[in-house]
Amino acid sequence: MPRSVPSxxxxxxxxxxxxxxxxxxxxxxAFGPQTIFEDVSMEIPKGLVTxxxxxxxxxxxxxxxxxxxxxxxxxxxxxxxxxxxxxxxxRELYALRKKFGVLFQDGALxxxxxxxDNTAFPLREHTRKPESEIRRIVxxxxxxxxxxxxxxxxxxxxxxxxxxxxxxxxxxxxDPEIILFDEPDSGxxxxxxAFLNELVLDLKAQTGAxxxxxxxxxxxxxxxxDYIGLLFRRRLVSFGPKEDMFTSTDPVVKQFLAGATDxxxxxxxxxxxxxxxxxxxxx
Ligand SMILES: Nc1ncnc2c1ncn2[C@@H]1O[C@H](COP(=O)(O)OP(=O)(O)OP(=O)(O)O)[C@@H](O)[C@H]1O
Ligand SMILES: [Mg+2]
Numbered sequence: 001m002p003r004s005v006p007s008x009x010x011x012x013x014x015x016x017x018x019x020x021x022x023x024x025x026x027x028x029x030a031f032g033p034q035t036i037f038e039d040v041s042m043e044i045p046k047g048l049v050t051x052x053x054x055x056x057x058x059x060x061x062x063x064x065x066x067x068x069x070x071x072x073x074x075x076x077x078x079x080x081x082x083x084x085x086x087x088x089x090x091r092e093l094y095a096l097r098k099k100f101g102v103l104f105q106d107g108a109l110x111x112x113x114x115x116x117d118n119t120a121f122p123l124r125e126h127t128r129k130p131e132s133e134i135r136r137i138v139x140x141x142x143x144x145x146x147x148x149x150x151x152x153x154x155x156x157x158x159x160x161x162x163x164x165x166x167x168x169x170x171x172x173x174x175d176p177e178i179i180l181f182d183e184p185d186s187g188x189x190x191x192x193x194a195f196l197n198e199l200v201l202d203l204k205a206q207t208g209a210x211x212x213x214x215x216x217x218x219x220x221x222x223x224x225x226d227y228i229g230l231l232f233r234r235r236l237v238s239f240g241p242k243e244d245m246f247t248s249t250d251p252v253v254k255q256f257l258a259g260a261t262d263x264x265x266x267x268x269x270x271x272x273x274x275x276x277x278x279x280x281x282x283x
Contacts, residue, residue: 021046021178021210022067026076029062036062038234039076044227049204049211051221051242053256054231055265060214061105063231064180067212068100069093080178098126101176105183105214107167109155115142115162116151119169126174141169144199146192160187168196172203179203181213185220193220200224218257222246230256232265 022044029037036059044050054060065071066078069085077086083096109118119138123129129137142148145165155163164187171179181200185193197220203209215221221228222242229239230253237252238245245253255263 018043018045018048020044020079021081022212023079024067024076025079027063027066027073027078028075029059029066029071029073035234037073037231040231040234040236041076042229042236042239044210044212046210047204047208048226049200049213049224050227050229051225052212052214052229052231053216053218053221055256056216058231058233060231061182064102064182064212064214067178067180068097068102098174099177101171101174101179101209103164103167103171103179103181103184105186107155107160107163109163109166109170111155114152114154115147115158115166118155118166119173122170122174137173138169141172142166144172145169146195161189161192164188165192168199175207177209179209179211181211181215183214183216185215185217193217196220197223218259232256 020043022042024040024042024044027037027040029035040063052060052063062071066073066086067080069078069088072086077084079085080096080099085093085096088096109115110121113121116138119142120134123134123137138151139148142151145168147162147165147169150158150162150166155166158166164184168181168184171181185196188196200211200213201224204211213220213224225242227240228242228245230237230245232252238248238250246257248254248257252264254260255265
């Protein structure tokens with residue numbers, strides 16, 4: 001499989017050509033007998049906000065991990081610009097990952113480090129900036145997420161929402177080109193969720209970063225998304241501009257956006273995967 005292809009894909013819509021920051025091509029992935037994705041393809045537009053939706057257990061977090069090269073597809077590939085991250089290792093993978101700021105679903109803070117040291121970690125790891133410069137950046141980002149004053153606390157001493165916001169600050173310190181947020185708003189109160197949405201729109205305007213956000217909060221998706229993708233039963237059910245998704249007649253899309261119990265999506269992940277059999281074959 002080639003490491004690099006001549007150019008990133010583009011999509012034409014209303015005469016406007018969108019450059020893809022990330023091109024997911026035929027992503028197929030199974031864990032043992034459980035198939036998570038089958039032939040998922042998506043062109044994530046550069047400089048825009050893409051929201052990834054899907055029922056719990058569908059594979060949204062697994063999807064984000066493929067984008068940053070933490071998981072590798074069984075088939076298919078993920079291009080970051082023209083680099084195939086799915087086949088990179090070692091130094092090359094490390095270098096490409098510097099483009100990303102990632103907030104994992106659980107915050108993934110180092111429990112033995114203060115909020116300050118957690119936030120400073122990527123700067124110390126990836127740059128040779130002096131501590132005075134690191135301090136300026138860390139303080140700025142903690143201010144941005146409303147965590148000034150909590151610098152010296154440890155993850156075990158702060159609330160879940162504060163941990164989330166510390167993870168957010170850490171994801172932003174390297175001024176990333178691509179930002180992945182896995183449920184940044186879970187555990188946040190409505191006011192802080194509103195601030196978070198403002199922050200996302202500010203980041204988009206000021207930095208031009210490409211953002212991919214997993215959320216279950218439809219009002220946030222309605223507010224900040226440019227593009228929305230919906231994952232369900234191993235597939236990308238629908239992907240397109242926000243307006244198209246909110247006027248979609250697809251039963252899965254309609255049910256999910258309305259949060260309705262009536263429709264193809266059920267209560268349990270097992271019901272959402274009725275065709276998975278123990279040997280991994282599909283019906
Ligand atoms: N490393 C792994 N090994 C085996 N199975 C995994 C692994 N990571 C995830 N899974 C499985 O893949 C499926 C999708 O998980 P994932 O965490 O991506 O769901 P999700 O859509 O993010 O759900 P939620 O909305 O609850 O966060 C789950 O059944 C999970 O158990
Ligand atoms: Mg998840």
